[in-house]
Amino acid sequence: MPTALLSVYDKTGVAELAASLHDLGWSLVSSGGTARAIAEQGVPVTDVADLTGVPAILDHRVVTLHPKVHGGILADPTSESHRADMAEYGIEPISLVVANLYPFGSDTAFEHGSGSAVEMIDIGGPAMVRAAAKNHAHVAIVVDPSDYDTVVADVREHGEITLATRRRLARDAFAHTAAYDAAIVTWFDSDGGDGATDPEPLPSTIHLALERAEVLRYGENPHQQGARYRFSGATSWWDTMTQHGGKALSYLNLYDTEAAWRLVHRYDDPACVVVKHANPCGVAIGTTGDDLIADAYVKANACDPVSAFGGIVAVNRTVTQAMAEPLSSVFTEVVVAPGFDGDALETLLAKKNMRVITAEAPDEWPFDLKPLDGGFIVQQPDPVSLDRSTWQVVTETQPTDEQWDDLVFAWGVCAAVTSNAIVYAKDRQAFGIGAGQQNRLDSARIAADRSDGRAEGGVCASDAFFPFRDGLDAAAGAGIRAVIQPGGSVRDDEVIAAANEHGIAMVFTGERHFRH
Ligand SMILES: NC(=O)c1ncn([C@@H]2O[C@H](COP(=O)(O)O)[C@@H](O)[C@H]2O)c1NC=O
Secondary structure: OOEEEEEEOOOOOHHHHHHHHHHOOOEEEEOHHHHHHHHOOOOOOEEHHHHHOOOOEOOOOEOOOOHHHHHHHHOOOOOHHHHHHHHHHOOOOOOEEEEEOOOOOOHHHHOOOHHHHHHOOOOHHHHHHHHHHHOOOOOEEEOOHHHHHHHHHHHHHHOOOOHHHHHHHHHHHHHHHHHHHHHHHHHHHHHOOOOOOOOOOOOOOOOOOEEEEEEEOOOOOOOOOEEEEEEOOOOOHHHHOEEOOOOOOOHHHHHHHHHHHHHHOOOOOOEEEEEEOOEEEEEEEOOOOOOHHHHHHHHHHHHOHHHHOOEEEEEOOOEOHHHHHHHHOOOEEEEEEOOEOHHHHHHHHOOOOOEEEEOOOOOOOOOEEEEEOOEEEEEOOOOOOOOHHHOEEOOOOOOOHHHHHHHHHHHHHHOOOOOOOEEEEEOOEEEEEEOOOOOHHHHHHHHHHHHOOOOOOOEEEEOOOOOOOHHHHHHHHOOOOEEEEOOOOOOHHHHHHHHHHHOOEEEEOOOOOOOO
């Protein structure tokens, strides 16, 4: 009669599994709480304390850590010396381990204070999981309740859990304990484990444990496979968002939607962002009329309607019917918002190719990783401050109140644009976004070209300093009256003099926002 050892934190389905195994002739051993859950269903089970002769001690820190348990899991029945040890110490073989761990890596575990978080570090569980996974030639290990049916089906069909299943389960088991340990390391790095040590922003090791959340139709191009992965055991707004019909999101939809969703959350006022190829091609704040979010959309779309075709639209307010109507006449891949009025949703869902998404605000992850041969280059994410208290006016001319509003707005947009980035804006509406050029002058030319005179009297934002006065002269030529940039060029004096010559107000933020 084969023996299964069951010791689970998440008791979902464990009594049903135990009942099935019992019906198939297995005997069952289980740790205290799990044994009770099984016995309550009338299934015979031996408490592990009766097997080891030692009760759970040290407040559950030592329960299954015993040679009779680990010997039973790790024994190789084909080994003569193992068989001799088993006979000498009265060890019975265990053919199946069902274990799931204290949920340390989950959001709930992090709600515990430091002291109780330590108690959420499972020791006996991982020891059993790793032991069974190591000995997968003879033992099956199940860490996920969704595998219970597979195990029962295997036993019914083959009289045992097949080697193929055992290998797959062992692989998943090691992935499970690796993710578990990664969560513990991350917890130490986030507050030093005791809340007293300053976390190191870029620690000596980074432990990524990712689980495939969805397989995508393809990657960036149809010949590349693509999938979305998330941190094991954690969820983000991507997991909680609701897609109201429409086709599945593609790899590029995910990438561009993230860019749009992040940028629109930079603003408190009703705002709309249109993104194409990860760069904004329209951004506006709603300022006029009864329906500010509709106003923001119409203005954002007007920035560059050619690029907005097939774009991603993000707003930071509920989508109204007044916004949905003009939006429905523009081919749009994705619209993402915190909510939709009922009639607006109906209007948009009538557009078969539009993916309509309700989502929560995005989170920030502590690392920004970019692949490099043999690893990644890692940095902290770029925090973009729109607080002007530390900014400095460096020209004789001071910005007017309206220009200040536009400068703050344009700085927020500019920091989300691929370098070199130049943004022309007026009345908190972007009119020209020059992105991704290898020289700043070309970005300025593109911004001026796209603005087509509409930013006259408005402002210009530059993600890095102007190395020469030519960019400033180009902005002046386009009728720009105020400029925001980090400053810090060896030719700042020359650039400031140019601004003074043109009677332009110029603000230095002291912070560069290159974006590659
Ligand atoms: N200390 C031990 O020997 C030990 N053995 C098993 N556990 C864990 O205890 C939980 C099950 O306990 P119970 O069956 O008493 O509810 C499982 O999450 C299992 O991983 C242990 N707990 C923590 O390390």
